[in-house]
Amino acid sequence: MDRPDDNAASFDRARDALRGRFVELDASASKLLHLMLANGTGCDAIITSDKCEIHFARHPSRHHYFLSPTPAVLTSLIRFAGAVTPVTSIRARIGPASVPAHSPAGAKIPASFMFPAWSFPAHRLWLDWNHQEIRVSLRDDEHQDGPVPSALPQPIRPSTPSMIQHAAPVACPHCGQAALEHRDAHDGWLVCSTCARSFQS
Numbered sequence: 001m002d003r004p005d006d007n008a009a010s011f012d013r014a015r016d017a018l019r020g021r022f023v024e025l026d027a028s029a030s031k032l033l034h035l036m037l038a039n040g041t042g043c044d045a046i047i048t049s050d051k052c053e054i055h056f057a058r059h060p061s062r063h064h065y066f067l068s069p070t071p072a073v074l075t076s077l078i079r080f081a082g083a084v085t086p087v088t089s090i091r092a093r094i095g096p097a098s099v100p101a102h103s104p105a106g107a108k109i110p111a112s113f114m115f116p117a118w119s120f121p122a123h124r125l126w127l128d129w130n131h132q133e134i135r136v137s138l139r140d141d142e143h144q145d146g147p148v149p150s151a152l153p154q155p156i157r158p159s160t161p162s163m164i165q166h167a168a169p170v171a172c173p174h175c176g177q178a179a180l181e182h183r184d185a186h187d188g189w190l191v192c193s194t195c196a197r198s199f200q201s
């Protein structure tokens, strides 16, 4: 992770972006913005002086990211929302829109580390901040009408685990226990109900 003083400086720059001192996207910021907007399920993000924590609907745990891309991510969200700086709070619709390919910050990094162009569907955006934290909530907006509610959306909760049924028993590669069904973690991973470890189907 970033050093604590780097985190504090990134958080200062993130708050400065909300005041209108914009920071342009680079490859790492585009990647973080892509995680927040392109997965189709929305997310809840909390940015403070020591963490950037994002909760996605597709996974129960909170994910932690470097703080350094957050000023550019917030700049992009302000621009997509057409919000006027200094921003105190945003309730807006953003997208659908596209983000061009971006190269990494720093000239020494090979161009193969470019983050490619991507696009995202319409979302609703809630953004609030104070001196301690910046909160961003994004939700899919595909079938929504009317103004974005001023109240924050319900926090994202993990969906109830879905089970995958097998035609024949499948053995856990860790403990050897065979079962006719396994909990579906995500991205093709199954969870063994005996030893609780996950494996790829």
Ligand SMILES: [Zn+2]
Residues within 6 Å of the ligand: 172, 173, 174, 175, 176, 177, 192, 193, 194, 195, 196, 197
């Ligand atoms: Zn097992």
